[in-house]
Amino acid sequence: TECLPLNTECLPLNTECLPLNTECLPLNTECLPLNTECLPLMADGADDKYIKFLLNDKCAMIVGVHGLASRSPQCRGKALDALGATVNSHITDSVTHCGQVDFLLAQLLRLAENCPFTDVRQRCTALLQSAQDQGLRLPVPLNTGPSTFLPDSEVIPNDTEDENVKELYIEAYLQAGRLDNVIKIMALHGQYLVKFMSVHNFILHGDGPLPSDYRHYIAIMAASRHQCSYLVKLQEEEFLQHDGCPDWLRGLHHTPQKLQRLSELNKILAHRPWLVTKEHIEKLLRGPDSWSLSQLVHAIVIMAHHHTLAGFVHGCGVNPEIDHDNGFTVTTHTNTQCNGSIHSESHCCNVDTTTQCTEEGGKKLEEILETMRKLAETSDQTTSEEQIEQYKCVADQSAELPTGPDDEPIPRADVSRYMTDPMFGYQDFSKRGQPTDVTTFRAQDYSWADHGFSIVNRLYPGMGQLLDDRFETAYNLTYNTFGTLPVLVDTSLFRRAIWNYIHCLFGIRHDDYNYREVNQLLEKHHKMYIKTVACHPEKATKRMYDSWMGEFLHSEKVHINLMLLEARMQAELLYVLRAITRYMK
Numbered sequence: 001t002e003c004l005p006l007n008t009e010c011l012p013l014n015t016e017c018l019p020l021n022t023e024c025l026p027l028n029t030e031c032l033p034l035n036t037e038c039l040p041l042m043a044d045g046a047d048d049k050y051i052k053f054l055l056n057d058k059c060a061m062i063v064g065v066h067g068l069a070s071r072s073p074q075c076r077g078k079a080l081d082a083l084g085a086t087v088n089s090h091i092t093d094s095v096t097h098c099g100q101v102d103f104l105l106a107q108l109l110r111l112a113e114n115c116p117f118t119d120v121r122q123r124c125t126a127l128l129q130s131a132q133d134q135g136l137r138l139p140v141p142l143n144t145g146p147s148t149f150l151p152d153s154e155v156i157p158n159d160t161e162d163e164n165v166k167e168l169y170i171e172a173y174l175q176a177g178r179l180d181n182v183i184k185i186m187a188l189h190g191q192y193l194v195k196f197m198s199v200h201n202f203i204l205h206g207d208g209p210l211p212s213d214y215r216h217y218i219a220i221m222a223a224s225r226h227q228c229s230y231l232v233k234l235q236e237e238e239f240l241q242h243d244g245c246p247d248w249l250r251g252l253h254h255t256p257q258k259l260q261r262l263s264e265l266n267k268i269l270a271h272r273p274w275l276v277t278k279e280h281i282e283k284l285l286r287g288p289d290s291w292s293l294s295q296l297v298h299a300i301v302i303m304a305h306h307h308t309l310a311g312f313v314h315g316c317g318v319n320p321e322i323d324h325d326n327g328f329t330v331t332t333h334t335n336t337q338c339n340g341s342i343h344s345e346s347h348c349c350n351v352d353t354t355t356q357c358t359e360e361g362g363k364k365l366e367e368i369l370e371t372m373r374k375l376a377e378t379s380d381q382t383t384s385e386e387q388i389e390q391y392k393c394v395a396d397q398s399a400e401l402p403t404g405p406d407d408e409p410i411p412r413a414d415v416s417r418y419m420t421d422p423m424f425g426y427q428d429f430s431k432r433g434q435p436t437d438v439t440t441f442r443a444q445d446y447s448w449a450d451h452g453f454s455i456v457n458r459l460y461p462g463m464g465q466l467l468d469d470r471f472e473t474a475y476n477l478t479y480n481t482f483g484t485l486p487v488l489v490d491t492s493l494f495r496r497a498i499w500n501y502i503h504c505l506f507g508i509r510h511d512d513y514n515y516r517e518v519n520q521l522l523e524k525h526h527k528m529y530i531k532t533v534a535c536h537p538e539k540a541t542k543r544m545y546d547s548w549m550g551e552f553l554h555s556e557k558v559h560i561n562l563m564l565l566e567a568r569m570q571a572e573l574l575y576v577l578r579a580i581t582r583y584m585k
Contacts, residue, residue: 106323146181149317212242222306224418225270251417273575278583315533390515395430429507474566483551502567
């Protein structure tokens with residue numbers, strides 16, 4: 001490397017002539033300037049990616065340490081050597097690289113805390129200790145776990161001995177270059193996490209008609225609708241790592257017209273999907289900067305995925321990533337001792353204050369269990385007319401339920417720049433005594449199994465099956481537990497009530513379901529939490545989470561949030577896929 005500058009203008013990388021073997025080509029950071037103009041990032045071969053900087057108006061921001069995302073200990077070792085040299089050079093000249101040092105140390109903190117590979121955690125801990133010994137102020141986490149709502153003791157640790165979870169952690173880290181907080185919370189249900197990761201990785205990194213920068217920018221647009229700074233930040237980083245234009249991150253108006261045209265559909269789909277018509281589809285498929293049908297379906301799945309994932313983030317109180325804003329703070333070097341646990345004296349803001357109580361006047365688990373037993377033993381004799389009236393009753397009651405604080409949260413600048421009409425939000429599909437121009441969506445007329453699945457698979461091959469596996473897993477997932485009750489319980493009626501109630505909130509009626517069960521099994525505070533997370537997730541609070549029956553386990557509350565995610569995603573897709581079907585006819 002002393003004689004061979006890595007410059008694509010001078011050295012075309014032809015694998016037939018120059019095999020890149022990291023064992024034969026040591027990367028010397030003194031000879032390899034970290035500048036994206038001089039260091040092209042190869043699309044395939046994460047082992048050859050080391051550090052990429054984005055130079056912005058303030059300072060250099062680290063957006064990836066990809067050489068560490070490898071199963072090979074040798075590759076990780078070489079990447080750690082390069083990283084160590086970079087750290088030492090920046091520490092030596094910390095005045096010139098002041099902004100870069102802060103970001104670099106935050107990255108080291110994240111890796112020391114959350115990397116699933118022991119060698120990376122240990123080496124990054126040592127690098128932080130070295131920086132502290134040289135007088136630098138170290139970052140420390142502001143939170144002790146991935147969630148403000150769940151105590152850290154409920155989350156499966158990085159060094160778990162559960163081989164299945166360990167493999168999921170490694171796979172997630174290899175895909176994204178980090179083990180994020182969402183994955184760690186979902187890992188409480190590993191069977192579901194496998195299906196979730198399959199969809200997530202496929203829509204963002206797998207085969208499909210959209211280029212990588214479009215995929216991640218659409219994800220940013222979708223997450224912004226529910227003011228989810230957590231997802232926006234993650235996708236901004238991935239957007240840059242996949243050579244996205246930094247100017248686009250200044251806001252939606254700095255993107256190509258093709259992306260801007262998608263904003264209207266994104267807005268409606270996120271908040272009032274029943275308003276989507278074939279005219280919306282036709283508008284995007286025709287004229288200048290038009291979308292192909294396959295591109296549009298790919299974009300729709302990305303949007304629906306991130307709309308509902310934002311609900312999960314808010315509903316489970318997911319904390320900021322350690323290296324993001326509000327994820328760490330900086331202390332003087334005398335405050336922290338690097339002894340293998342960087343946050344030994346960190347500022348804890350998610351102390352578990354869960355109160356094990358049931359809302360006054362509400363049913364206890366034993367009562368709900370008895371209700372389920374009686375429903376299972378009773379044959380349903382209601383007529384179709386009675387079922388319609390019961391559906392209307394549940395829908396009207398839901399329209400009267402409050403959701404979180406009365407004041408609508410004002411979108412922050414870091415998310416509002418990616419959306420149009422930021423105050424557009426959910427409105428109850430059913431208003432008591434008020435006529436509506438939109439008719440109820442009958443699931444028997446257009447269902448996922450009979451219609452949605454096939455059209456997605458046709459226009460986005462493979463995705464229909466992946467989504468179907470996710471829906472089925474979330475709906476049928478059970479451990480036959482029901483809170484703290486010491487008996488095996490068939491929870492199918494309870495799960496079905498939650499799923500169908502979410503569909504009811506979005507105007508979807510199942511003709512074969514007796515909606516009286518919703519009121520018999522779900523208490524008012526249950527419905528308030530479900531409605532808030534499904535329709536106004538940015539309003540979710542820890543108090544609301546705690547009020548969901550203190551007798552329920554945290555893992556069960558996470559499961560409920562997974563059902564909210566999947567039922568709502570299915571509802572969004574049904575409306576927009578029906579509009580596409582009508583357009584195609």
